[in-house]
Amino acid sequence: xxxxKLNAQAMARRAAAAIAPGDVVAIxxxxxxxxxxxxxxxxxxxxxxxxxMLNDIPLSQADAAAVIRGGYVxxxxxxxxxxxxxxxxxxxxxxxxxxxxxAGAHRVIALLPRSDDVGASNIVPALSSTPDGYRCVDTIIxxxxxxxxxxxxxxxxxxAPGWTADDVRAITAADLSISPTLREMxxxxxxxxxxxxxxxxxxxxxADLPDGATVFIDGFGGPGGMAHYLLISLRDRGSRGLTxxxxxxxxxxxxxxGTPPGRTAIDHSVLIENGQVAKAIASFPVSxxxxxxxxFELAYRRGEVDLELVPQGTLAERLRAGGAGIxxxxxxxxAGTLIAEGKETRNINGRNYVLEYGLLADFAIIRAHKADTNxxxxxxxxxxxxxxxxxxxxxxxIAEVDEIVAPGQxxxxxxxxxxxxVQRIVQRPQGFTGYE
Amino acid sequence: xxxxxxRLDRAIxxxxxxxxxxxxxxxxxxxxxxxxxxMFVADESIVFYxxxxxxxxxxxxxxxxxxDIDLINAGGQFLQSVPGMAYFxxxxxxxxxxxxxxxxxxxxxxQVSATGDLANWMLPERGVGxxxxxxxxxAGAEKVIVAMEHNDRSGNSKIVEQCDYPLTGxxxxxxxxTDVAVMQPTAQGIVLLEVxxxxxxxxxQAVTDAQLIIPDTVAExxx
Numbered sequence: 001x002x003x004x005k006l007n008a009q010a011m012a013r014r015a016a017a018a019i020a021p022g023d024v025v026a027i028x029x030x031x032x033x034x035x036x037x038x039x040x041x042x043x044x045x046x047x048x049x050x051x052x053m054l055n056d057i058p059l060s061q062a063d064a065a066a067v068i069r070g071g072y073v074x075x076x077x078x079x080x081x082x083x084x085x086x087x088x089x090x091x092x093x094x095x096x097x098x099x100x101x102x103a104g105a106h107r108v109i110a111l112l113p114r115s116d117d118v119g120a121s122n123i124v125p126a127l128s129s130t131p132d133g134y135r136c137v138d139t140i141i142x143x144x145x146x147x148x149x150x151x152x153x154x155x156x157x158x159x160a161p162g163w164t165a166d167d168v169r170a171i172t173a174a175d176l177s178i179s180p181t182l183r184e185m186x187x188x189x190x191x192x193x194x195x196x197x198x199x200x201x202x203x204x205x206x207a208d209l210p211d212g213a214t215v216f217i218d219g220f221g222g223p224g225g226m227a228h229y230l231l232i233s234l235r236d237r238g239s240r241g242l243t244x245x246x247x248x249x250x251x252x253x254x255x256x257x258g259t260p261p262g263r264t265a266i267d268h269s270v271l272i273e274n275g276q277v278a279k280a281i282a283s284f285p286v287s288x289x290x291x292x293x294x295x296f297e298l299a300y301r302r303g304e305v306d307l308e309l310v311p312q313g314t315l316a317e318r319l320r321a322g323g324a325g326i327x328x329x330x331x332x333x334x335a336g337t338l339i340a341e342g343k344e345t346r347n348i349n350g351r352n353y354v355l356e357y358g359l360l361a362d363f364a365i366i367r368a369h370k371a372d373t374n375x376x377x378x379x380x381x382x383x384x385x386x387x388x389x390x391x392x393x394x395x396x397x398i399a400e401v402d403e404i405v406a407p408g409q410x411x412x413x414x415x416x417x418x419x420x421x422v423q424r425i426v427q428r429p430q431g432f433t434g435y436e
Numbered sequence: 437x438x439x440x441x442x443r444l445d446r447a448i449x450x451x452x453x454x455x456x457x458x459x460x461x462x463x464x465x466x467x468x469x470x471x472x473x474x475m476f477v478a479d480e481s482i483v484f485y486x487x488x489x490x491x492x493x494x495x496x497x498x499x500x501x502x503x504d505i506d507l508i509n510a511g512g513q514f515l516q517s518v519p520g521m522a523y524f525x526x527x528x529x530x531x532x533x534x535x536x537x538x539x540x541x542x543x544x545x546x547q548v549s550a551t552g553d554l555a556n557w558m559l560p561e562r563g564v565g566x567x568x569x570x571x572x573x574x575a576g577a578e579k580v581i582v583a584m585e586h587n588d589r590s591g592n593s594k595i596v597e598q599c600d601y602p603l604t605g606x607x608x609x610x611x612x613x614t615d616v617a618v619m620q621p622t623a624q625g626i627v628l629l630e631v632x633x634x635x636x637x638x639x640x641q642a643v644t645d646a647q648l649i650i651p652d653t654v655a656e657x658x659x
Contacts, residue, residue: 220489220508221512247526257508257512258514284567285564286564288467290559309564311569311571313530316525316529317530319526319527320527331534331575333572333576335605337571337603337605369506379506381523382508383506384490384523384525385489385490385525
């Protein structure tokens, strides 16, 4: 008689032990739904369910898929009916998110169903049905063992208490190598906490922004929705050779929307006149008035900066696509114009479409109204526009906010940008305005 | 000389365009004459104004002293907060446009061709220009109306056989309303529909670069 198999809670505890502080963990239906309860709340993990809930924040299926494909899922715990020696798996229900998870998650753990049917094996040389995930499983957790998958080879790494390698081999159809460090399963929960996202000021939040970086900067045009304090902090940091991606390339100063007399609006011009910008990617780069050229236009005429002009909707969609793991898309916008020159154009159903690529950045400096300490953001009015779109598409997104609150203080129904998209938060100093 | 005949003012152009907005329509108004259109939409004809800045159901501009920097239209002007407004991201703002959920857009133009090509984002002599939302609106709105002066300040016709300014979109304009006429670009050429009071079709042709298709009956511009 082989020893007793693990119960479902013990399997979930073993999966939970693989979660690192702050991880985003996608949870498949079935056994994986037990994993969140087996995880310490202090770990600050984010659990994304098949229903689209990200902890208590409801996401649309499109946004949930963007979290997955955009590379934000550190770990996916999937339910597998079968796993083969290459790490392909077949789920035990309609695939749901499994196919996206297989493609997008950094690491995939397959939880096999419990079985008292000794002799039946779910770990097989070849799947008996089409895979939901192709060669994506890194670790298999069963009710008897932990098996690592690498290079089309299965390695027995851990045993349930009381089990031997021979016991496991006896109920496994596929060949198993034995790890030289084979050990008993360790259920010790992960502990620790994610590093704080709160930075004391702009300079500290931008201290590692290098020369040559691509930086998303919002600011639709007026004084709202722009991270003025971070812009000034970036000027003071002095990083050079920047590519800035923004709706405008700094027009608030010349258009002077609502600027109090005797003051100057803060916009991208502070970087341009400081010689920090090499290129702008923008839809509305210059002043609407020929007679009042912006700093960017003057620098462009002097040949000091490059410009990539992008229709505004294409800019928004390129920003969205980058963060959502969509590499490219076709749009009718710009077909037959200068914008389409040099780009692939395809006729689809009798209409011409232009191929456009997703945008990614090293940093985004965005403006929101409030953040909680987990990085969840809410915006005010039209100032959501490009800020919310940019947040997922930068490696480091820094939000300048009016107020930082404790988790639970923001209504999850009103959260527009979930915390995993925000790496750093800076409170705008009291009394700081968009004017110098 | 026909060019000396009296032309309609900008408000009359806007009034004529307002007739084209069906009740319940989602409408995006560009900068300039198009902005004036909202003044002439009948109160009972409920129209939902969309702005690329990320708001639907835009109301009037904010009064001086009560501006909110987080509530602007696409031109950067401050809006009043009115009941029934909806805010959304730029992705959603343009999904509405490209997805065909904006029924009518009214835009200004530098040039419109006989077949409905639109050029409105760059004056070649400047060498750089702003596209903003214009290309998306041209590509995605169900109906693109151009509201503009018929001739530029030097007297050049803005209705041309072929645009020589950089295009915003090809064959996208379905109606052109100017200070002397209402015209409909088609694949076969531009059809003269209405003329300003006191103008004849021949008068309009005399100030128009493109060859007009003149039907047997041409109505008087009606507001």
